[in-house]
Amino acid sequence: MSLRIVVTVKYVPDATGDRHFADDLTVDRDDVDGLLSELDEYAVEQALQIAEDADDAEITVLTVGPEDAKDALRKALSMGADKAIHVEDDDLHGTDAMGTSLVLARAIEKAGFDLVISGMASTDGTMGVVPALLAERLGVPQVTLLSEVSVEDGTVTGRRDGDAASETLQASLPAVVSVTDQSGEARYPSFKGIMAAKKKPVESWDLSDLDLEAEEVGLEGAYTVVDSAAERPARTAGTIVKDEGEGGKQLAEFLAGQKFI
Amino acid sequence: MAEVLVYVDHVDGAVRKPTLELLTLARRVGEPVAVALGDGAADTAATLAEYGAVKVLTHEAAEYDDYLVVPKVDALHAAVEAVSPAAVLVPSSGEGKEIAARLALRIGSGIITDAVDLEAGDEGPVATQSVFAASFSTKSRVSKGTPVITVKPNSAAVEAAPAAGAVEAFAVTFSENATGTKVTARAPRESTGRPELTEAAIVVSGGRGVNGAENFGLIEALADSLGAAVGASRAAVDAGWYPHTNQVGQTGKSVSPQLYIASGISGAIQHRAGMQTSKTIVAINKDAEAPIFDLVDYGVVGDLFDVVPQLTEEIKTRKG
Ligand SMILES: Cc1cc2nc3c(=O)[nH]c(=O)nc-3n(C[C@H](O)[C@H](O)[C@H](O)COP(=O)(O)OP(=O)(O)OC[C@H]3O[C@@H](n4cnc5c(N)ncnc54)[C@H](O)[C@@H]3O)c2cc1C
Numbered sequence: 001m002s003l004r005i006v007v008t009v010k011y012v013p014d015a016t017g018d019r020h021f022a023d024d025l026t027v028d029r030d031d032v033d034g035l036l037s038e039l040d041e042y043a044v045e046q047a048l049q050i051a052e053d054a055d056d057a058e059i060t061v062l063t064v065g066p067e068d069a070k071d072a073l074r075k076a077l078s079m080g081a082d083k084a085i086h087v088e089d090d091d092l093h094g095t096d097a098m099g100t101s102l103v104l105a106r107a108i109e110k111a112g113f114d115l116v117i118s119g120m121a122s123t124d125g126t127m128g129v130v131p132a133l134l135a136e137r138l139g140v141p142q143v144t145l146l147s148e149v150s151v152e153d154g155t156v157t158g159r160r161d162g163d164a165a166s167e168t169l170q171a172s173l174p175a176v177v178s179v180t181d182q183s184g185e186a187r188y189p190s191f192k193g194i195m196a197a198k199k200k201p202v203e204s205w206d207l208s209d210l211d212l213e214a215e216e217v218g219l220e221g222a223y224t225v226v227d228s229a230a231e232r233p234a235r236t237a238g239t240i241v242k243d244e245g246e247g248g249k250q251l252a253e254f255l256a257g258q259k260f261i
Numbered sequence: 262m263a264e265v266l267v268y269v270d271h272v273d274g275a276v277r278k279p280t281l282e283l284l285t286l287a288r289r290v291g292e293p294v295a296v297a298l299g300d301g302a303a304d305t306a307a308t309l310a311e312y313g314a315v316k317v318l319t320h321e322a323a324e325y326d327d328y329l330v331v332p333k334v335d336a337l338h339a340a341v342e343a344v345s346p347a348a349v350l351v352p353s354s355g356e357g358k359e360i361a362a363r364l365a366l367r368i369g370s371g372i373i374t375d376a377v378d379l380e381a382g383d384e385g386p387v388a389t390q391s392v393f394a395a396s397f398s399t400k401s402r403v404s405k406g407t408p409v410i411t412v413k414p415n416s417a418a419v420e421a422a423p424a425a426g427a428v429e430a431f432a433v434t435f436s437e438n439a440t441g442t443k444v445t446a447r448a449p450r451e452s453t454g455r456p457e458l459t460e461a462a463i464v465v466s467g468g469r470g471v472n473g474a475e476n477f478g479l480i481e482a483l484a485d486s487l488g489a490a491v492g493a494s495r496a497a498v499d500a501g502w503y504p505h506t507n508q509v510g511q512t513g514k515s516v517s518p519q520l521y522i523a524s525g526i527s528g529a530i531q532h533r534a535g536m537q538t539s540k541t542i543v544a545i546n547k548d549a550e551a552p553i554f555d556l557v558d559y560g561v562v563g564d565l566f567d568v569v570p571q572l573t574e575e576i577k578t579r580k581g
């Protein structure tokens with residue numbers, strides 16, 4: 001039987017752009033270019049490797065996001081995923097992690113899955129909680145924050161490098177996995193992959209397809225509120241010297257003046 | 262006064278510093294009740310009492326070590342039901358955030374992650390977060406259920422505030438999913454003898470400019486002259502010159518020391534995300550245009566192979 005892999009990918013504002021907040025204190029997605037979160041490229045890569053090692057596997061990439069989020073799906077398809085699902089609905093604006101995980105879980109159940117692979121965190125929200133929430137909602141094991149992962153005979157094995165220890169983890173499928181940026185560099189889409197992606201199916205679902213009500217998601221359904229957002233004041237310009245043989249000593253003088261020595 | 266649950270991060274009974282910071286923050290919102298799980302749970306009580314825990318709820322079971330995350334969620338869930346707290350605070354580690362999120366979902370509450378400050382508000386605790394690579398600071402609150410908040414290391418001063426710290430064992434029933442993910446092996450990290458990166462008052466970091474694992478000795482020597490922790494950029498980690506546990510930045514550690522010294526690091530946004538809230542920032546880079554210089558209090562444009570050894574020598578001389 002085919003191994004059904006669902007990879008969750010997020011479309012995020014480019015971190016090297018000038019990111020800011022919209023008037024309703026949600027992340028402004030209009031003024032900054034978006035892209036497939038780099039940390040989710042690692043998830044797509046591991047899915048591709050697991051699929052290559054399996055006899056028969058199918059990779060579906062899934063995103064919850066605005067119209068432009070299709071770009072993220074295209075990128076993942078051009079890397080080699082087989083098909084895509086885009087959950088899009090005006091009522092999703094302002095959805096928090098709780099709501100996002102609800103929508104993703106419903107979509108994953110509807111799509112059918114043996115293995116869910118997520119990134120370690122989104123590069124905009126950086127919460128790193130959606131994979132654990134998916135495992136809780138789907139009632140399956142979480143095998144998360146892996147720097148190494150493999151699947152064999154219905155068992156997923158991985159290495160999790162924590163602060164205090166490095167752990168080897170094991171769980172039976174179905175399961176939710178998340179991988180870190182230590183898991184191995186993501187491939188670039190080939191020209192052939194980019195061409196092929198254009199013909200791959202992208203399904204669009206809205207809330208009603210997932211039997212969800214508008215109140216369960218969006219700003220209204222959110223479990224948290226942002227009351228204010230302030231730009232951090234720019235750091236005051238410091239002293240910059242060119243090393244002409246005494247740079248290390250000058251620096252020591254500065255540190256002594258600041259009482260670090 | 263309402264009780265606030267504080268999840269205790271400890272290794273065999275030795276409480277890690279971020280938990281003590283959580284006790285300081287918890288006292289602003291209510292009375293801290295600590296929850297300590299696993300081997301040595303009861304041994305945490307003396308320390309926790311010294312820093313303000315009125316009660317220490319403990320539970321020991323092999324499941325906490327043998328299976329990932331869910332047994333801890335089950336326990337915290339049981340503690341929430343026993344105590345009905347005003348808020349739950351958890352240290353912001355990878356695991357801490359996962360425990361907190363699953364707990365929040367179970368109890369129908371919202372979650373805020375990576376708070377850097379916490380104060381009492383009219384409508385419950387208000388958390389300060391540092392977002393978009395620390396270029397914005399936001400204030401948020403949980404609007405539904407019991408607020409579950411994870412707090413980053415170094416978010417508050419550790420303050421002694423002796424309290425009773427009465428140890429109380431509590432009952433935990435593990436859920437069906439508790440044994441879903443087995444920990445089949447565990448290799449503890451070896452200690453380097455240097456301060457913990459996220460706790461250190463001074464961090465000395467090296468990047469691609471260090472140009473080789475063998476040259477990291479220069480960075481370590483500077484760090485040792487200052488009693489500092491050693492950090493690295495992802496470029497240096499990816500090259501295999503320094504362990505990933507020392508990476509500073511978006512996918513590494515966030516640090517906020519009194520002094521941060523960057524050598525041979527350009528200052529990419531993802532690196533800044535992990536260090537730009539440091540009090541004093543110093544950089545050594547041979548490229549005067551490197552973006553790291555936008556952040557510095559003092560910068561030296563020069564070759565780190567000249568500047569760093571001279572700096573280390575001068576520090577040693579001055580320290581005598
Ligand atoms: C999703 C994502 C997450 C990331 N997470 C992180 C993260 O957590 N941490 C992180 O650091 N990066 C992270 N990065 C990578 C980041 O974008 C940069 O690539 C990285 O920080 C560059 O490291 P560097 O400054 O050491 O190298 P470079 O950018 O190559 O800079 C090296 C610097 O050294 C200087 N130099 C060279 N030789 C010398 C010399 N002899 N003396 C003095 N100066 C010298 C050069 O002038 C240059 O400025 C992430 C990227 C992505 C996409």
Ligand SMILES: Nc1ncnc2c1ncn2[C@@H]1O[C@H](COP(=O)(O)O)[C@@H](O)[C@H]1O
Nearest residue numbers: 008009064118119121122127128129130
């Ligand atoms: N809107 C979304 N659509 C699809 N996947 C998402 C979305 N938000 C988060 N994820 C997944 O969850 C991971 C962790 O995200 P977060 O908890 O938001 O940091 C990401 O790397 C994605 O794999």
